Amino acid sequence: MSGFEVLNGGVLSTIQDLGRVGLAHSGISEAGVLDELSYGYLCKLLENDFGANALEIAFGGLKLRVKGEVVFALSGATVEIKLNNKPIKMYKTYNAKDGDVLEVGFVTSGARVYLGVKGGFEVEQEFGSSSVSLKEGIGGRAIKRGDFLEFKPSRSSYSCYLKKEFQPKFETPIELRVVKAYQWDMFEDSQKEKFFNNTYEVTNQNDRMGYRLKGEKVFPLSGGIISEGIAYGAIQIPPHGEPIILLKERQTIGGYAKIGSVIRVDCFKLAQAKQGDKVKFRLVELAEAQKSCKKFNNFFSQKVIR
Amino acid sequence: MRFEVASVDSLIIYFGDKISQDIAKEVRGAFFALKAKSFFLELIPSYTSLLVKYDFVKYSYDDMVELIQKELECVNEVEIESREVKLPVYYGLEVGLDLKSMAEIKGLSVEEIVSLHVKKEYFVYAIGFAPGFAYMGEVDSKIATPRLANPRAKIPKGSVGIADAQTAIYPKESPGGWNIIGRTPIEMFSKDYEDFSYFKVGDRVKFEPISKESFIELGGKI
Numbered sequence: 001m002s003g004f005e006v007l008n009g010g011v012l013s014t015i016q017d018l019g020r021v022g023l024a025h026s027g028i029s030e031a032g033v034l035d036e037l038s039y040g041y042l043c044k045l046l047e048n049d050f051g052a053n054a055l056e057i058a059f060g061g062l063k064l065r066v067k068g069e070v071v072f073a074l075s076g077a078t079v080e081i082k083l084n085n086k087p088i089k090m091y092k093t094y095n096a097k098d099g100d101v102l103e104v105g106f107v108t109s110g111a112r113v114y115l116g117v118k119g120g121f122e123v124e125q126e127f128g129s130s131s132v133s134l135k136e137g138i139g140g141r142a143i144k145r146g147d148f149l150e151f152k153p154s155r156s157s158y159s160c161y162l163k164k165e166f167q168p169k170f171e172t173p174i175e176l177r178v179v180k181a182y183q184w185d186m187f188e189d190s191q192k193e194k195f196f197n198n199t200y201e202v203t204n205q206n207d208r209m210g211y212r213l214k215g216e217k218v219f220p221l222s223g224g225i226i227s228e229g230i231a232y233g234a235i236q237i238p239p240h241g242e243p244i245i246l247l248k249e250r251q252t253i254g255g256y257a258k259i260g261s262v263i264r265v266d267c268f269k270l271a272q273a274k275q276g277d278k279v280k281f282r283l284v285e286l287a288e289a290q291k292s293c294k295k296f297n298n299f300f301s302q303k304v305i306r
Numbered sequence: 307m308r309f310e311v312a313s314v315d316s317l318i319i320y321f322g323d324k325i326s327q328d329i330a331k332e333v334r335g336a337f338f339a340l341k342a343k344s345f346f347l348e349l350i351p352s353y354t355s356l357l358v359k360y361d362f363v364k365y366s367y368d369d370m371v372e373l374i375q376k377e378l379e380c381v382n383e384v385e386i387e388s389r390e391v392k393l394p395v396y397y398g399l400e401v402g403l404d405l406k407s408m409a410e411i412k413g414l415s416v417e418e419i420v421s422l423h424v425k426k427e428y429f430v431y432a433i434g435f436a437p438g439f440a441y442m443g444e445v446d447s448k449i450a451t452p453r454l455a456n457p458r459a460k461i462p463k464g465s466v467g468i469a470d471a472q473t474a475i476y477p478k479e480s481p482g483g484w485n486i487i488g489r490t491p492i493e494m495f496s497k498d499y500e501d502f503s504y505f506k507v508g509d510r511v512k513f514e515p516i517s518k519e520s521f522i523e524l525g526g527k528i
Contacts, residue, residue: 021347021348021359022347022348023502024348024349024350024357024434025337025341025348025349025350025351025433025434025501025507026433026437026438026495026501026502026503027433027434027435027436027437027438027439027477027495027503028437028502127502135436136436136437137478138437179311179313179314180311181310181311181312181313182310182311182312182318184310226323226325226352226353226354226355227352227353227432227434227441228318228350228352228353228354228355228357229312229318229350229351229352229355229356229357229434230350230357231312231313231315231316231318231357231359232313232315232316233313233314234312234313251434251435251436252350252434252435253350253352253432253434253435254435261311261312261313261314263313263314264313264314264315286311286314286367287366289314290314290315290362290366290367293314293315293362294362294363297363298363
């Protein structure tokens with residue numbers, strides 16, 4: 001059997017793909033990779049389909065030993081990586097052979113690193129996806145020392161590399177584009193001005209479910225609303241007045257007013273933010289937002305030509 | 307019917323702005339009608355609304371609104387049968403963690419709380435928050451109780467709770483702030499169920515009190 005023996009699982013490393021869609025009416029959250037941009041490039045480098053699984057490594061600290069042989073690559077947050085104690089590059093495919101040791105250090109910029117292998121990992125799917133949903137206990141759990149991540153052996157006679165100029169950078173302040181949504185009309189102009197003219201900061205309450213920010217407080221005209229379905233990127237304003245942006249592992253329904261929604265492709269940027277990072281919001285029209293997201297989809301969902 | 311943008315790829319339809327079974331039935335009718343079509347990626351019905359995720363590469367927001375309006379035109383005339391579901395619950399003090407404190411606050415006996423909970427038929431307004439978690443309403447105003455000021459870190463699987471006028475069952479062990487009055491041995495979430503959830507939106511639910519012995523016989527754990 002070929003695969004990675006886990007010598008150290010890191011801070012929080014989980015298998016993810018594009019998640020579960022179409023099950024939210026049963027209360028099952030979407031889950032899936034948080035940064036689809038870094039992940040998308042990884043799929044391209046490995047000539048995997050957009051949708052193949054990868055290991056999402058939050059903050060780093062991972063150590064693996066290869067059994068068999070494999071073509072792998074890493075993308076996402078800036079981190080030092082070593083193969084048999086020698087530094088190797090991000091966004092480049094490598095061949096590894098039996099006994100090789102791959103080490104991922106701790107991130108210096110960004111928050112999540114993606115490790116992919118050619119063809120994806122051989123893990124069992126649950127509800128049509130191999131994504132781990134931590135809170136729900138669906139799709140498994142975070143990997144730990146002693147686990148074995150199986151893959152089909154692969155080998156390549158060439159190496160693919162993504163030019164530095166295309167590699168995602170994690171600059172702050174992060175600008176998040178927002179579309180008017182949900183209870184937009186429940187917020188007075190003075191509140192909207194505060195929201196869009198101030199800079200917010202990522203708190204330590206940030207995870208796969210959502211990011212809580214701190215900064216200028218905003219309030220809707222009335223408090224709670226009747227619980228309703230929550231879309232990816234929705235910006236909840238709970239009674240404390242500080243925004244929470246809901247990401248892939250969000251609860252399916254909730255009862256807080258929402259001032260708008262961060263557009264998909266910008267949620268990917270937010271997912272690379274760490275505590276203390278600065279965030280700014282910018283209002284965009286729906287048509288413009290859909291155009292940006294379409295561009296992303298068209299680029300990454302193209303089938304690989306083999 | 308009022309449409310609003312929910313996000314770059316989703317919209318939300320509001321059928322009203324008050325919690326009522328009539329509005330919930332409209333939501334449910336729309337949910338089943340749209341679910342039968344393949345062009346919606348995700349549908350989340352709740353008390354007064356239906357969230358729709360769509361393929362924004364293929365459809366603009368305006369196209370989608372028009373399409374949904376057309377699909378829903380005939381729905382109001384279709385009466386969709388709602389299921390009557392019974393759920394066995396053991397209302398013992400060792401599993402009804404808040405029965406005693408509720409009795410004190412409400413000036414009722416534990417038996418009265420249980421009988422008020424059992425007496426009514428409940429309507430499933432929404433499934434969500436966690437897999438298989440069904441929001442049901444409304445409990446008798448005499449036993450409607452606000453959430454605990456200090457939520458519990460662990461509520462046992464199968465616990466039956468009350469929060470204000472709502473009642474629900476915890477499908478798995480989890481943290482939570484509902485007032486716990488009993489426990490069911492029935493699985494709320496399973497791969498064996500259609501849509502994985504024991505309850506469906508629109509079900510009419512009656513709780514049936516059972517003895518400790520039956521609870522254990524049915525697979526319940528104290």
